[in-house]
Amino acid sequence: MLVVKKFGGSSVANKERIFNVAKRCIEDYKAGHDVVVVLSAMGDTTDELIELAHSINPNAKKREMDMLMTTGEQVSVSLMAMAMHALDVPAVSLNAFQAGMVSTSSYGNARFKRIDTKRIQHELDARKIVIVTGFQGVNKYDDITTLGRGGSDTTAVALAAVLHADKCEIYTDVDGVYTADPRVVKNARKLDAITYDEMLELATVGAKVLHGRSVEMAKKYGVELVVRSSLNRSEGTVVKEKVKMEKMLITGVAADKNTARISAIGVEDKPGTAFKIFNTMSKNHINVDIILQSVGREGTKDISFTVSEDDLEPALQILEEHKEALTIQQISYNRDVAKISVVGAGMMSNPGVAAKMFESLYNSRININMISTSEIRITVLVDEKDIDKAMNAVHEGFALALTD
């Protein structure tokens, strides 16, 4: 059996944790399996390197940022190999170049193009544990790239796909995927299994347990993932194509406080005005999330939408610049809002889910600002101060705490 195991930065933050990870990998190795380990940089290394770079040049080029940041994972993998050698197990560390991880050239946000597994296969054949740097690739010019935050998950899934791994385990500091953030919802329940689509929607709306792109890739290549804790032996959550239908309509609730609402008020009510607003946003690389259009006074309409808080200032500036061309009479915004989403494949065949969610919020006297839905997700914008209450209300409303 071939197992790919990925450990994040906090799992290798110091000597004790490095040995803890080494031992877990060695268990699999001694059971006769082939083991590929993907590591992130130790603890806060990546943030420290970014700070160092910004002290030299606040607008450092992405190529040089990638050259700098990838040293972090190279340190992790070499130390892990040393730890395994100290435990008398053959192991070898490989960086993205040695592991044949060929990526596109978009520094800071690269994607894998192909992986040449020859070296990894050769080392596995020699019965070594292979330790690969996560988060990084090499482009066709032999330059080093990074995949963006959370990219180590993607590295693990990509390797599992090309190596036809039997298992791909993503180790984190939580036990798995929960029906809601356990720090907010006390009786949140760990899920045994979840579909790729549900996981993807949850990742998109604020659940930080898995990087969205890695879930996309896992779905595309049919790599079954297990999310589990590096600190205990809990079974974790399986992420796969189909999950045995449970009685639950929805799988989980997620919240995202990093959101702000912008309203363009009194826009001329004729075809193309909405298109022009969102085209202007898009050209300036501002991601717009929920959109709501309502009828305004005297042949005008009001268009509201949400953006991430980081994008609020630039978005307002752009709207102000184009105010006339976009026929906007007035611009307003609100930073103190938050999104709450319910996700579940079960809702596709069940039209009552939205109503149930609204009822739960209504019963807790929580005001709904905006609504957005996908096939398997309903997202609602509420006041930020209400978000924890909203999470609990919805979690309760769908009886997610009940064990199946």
Add this chain to the structure above:
Amino acid sequence: MLVVKKFGGSSVANKERIFNVAKRCIEDYKAGHDVVVVLSAMGDTTDELIELAHSINPNAKKREMDMLMTTGEQVSVSLMAMAMHALDVPAVSLNAFQAGMVSTSSYGNARFKRIDTKRIQHELDARKIVIVTGFQGVNKYDDITTLGRGGSDTTAVALAAVLHADKCEIYTDVDGVYTADPRVVKNARKLDAITYDEMLELATVGAKVLHGRSVEMAKKYGVELVVRSSLNRSEGTVVKEKVKMEKMLITGVAADKNTARISAIGVEDKPGTAFKIFNTMSKNHINVDIILQSVGREGTKDISFTVSEDDLEPALQILEEHKEALTIQQISYNRDVAKISVVGAGMMSNPGVAAKMFESLYNSRININMISTSEIRITVLVDEKDIDKAMNAVHEGFALALTD
């Protein structure tokens, strides 16, 4: 004109020094030259990484040590590129793999086999300053190697050789090569020029200004070196094949306190005994320096030799183990000794140099324990407590403080 400039770890230890180096390189660039910069790891980074590794595994494999340590130079070169970009000058950082620095596989002590200059040439043609990681190579398996301590000098010389550079400048924290260590001999004089052979002998006997192997390579490929300070504009010292003969018999004096004497007393006086002793040492990777053999009592002889202090304990252990086979009656040693050497191409044609040296030491009442000579060097073993007095006496004796 193509200039290769090498800066050590202390020259890039912090933000201010990085910008200082960047500016010096940019001066050459703006004068129209092609500039290749070779950097070591920042400040004490290499030592810190070694310490980190040893905390995980005191006997870490050299392959993994090299994988770990080479991250240090990668950090330096990327930060330097960012600094140059901040000063609006095009620059690119390259690690050993990208710069085509192919080496042998002896991890921790590799040698360059060939350098594929295509990428460097391409970047120079695009009028970029090219910043290359010193100290490291890549072997034929795509694994990362290091050249051993001081290896960045070798990287600079190797690049200067293959790129047919017009100049190779080695920047350090001293003004150049001195007739003696200025911290010990107050009126030591900076040399304008010195030959490869003299520099090589000085490097071997304790002068730390240049790595011996880099001087060897510079001699082999006829690369003229300039040793100069990164902190001021002093002209530095040129290292080349032939230096205009000055009146001086010798070029410099160097001391080495890292030495210990071992004596094998009462060895059987028959052919092959000395060979057996040094063959045993060699097999155990112990480097023997000065050797002295004297007649002992009753058909025996005494054999003394020096080793570095690190090698003293293992050397004594080995002798003890083989005491009988080597027919040694008694083993003694002395850690409190030091070597003082005078070096100079002038002594080849002048037999009075040794006598002059011994006279200087005698006049200062310094006892000579052992003597060793090469064509252009005389080394004498003295008590460690006398070494500073000896340095000054010899420096004075040869009138090295006089300007020419």
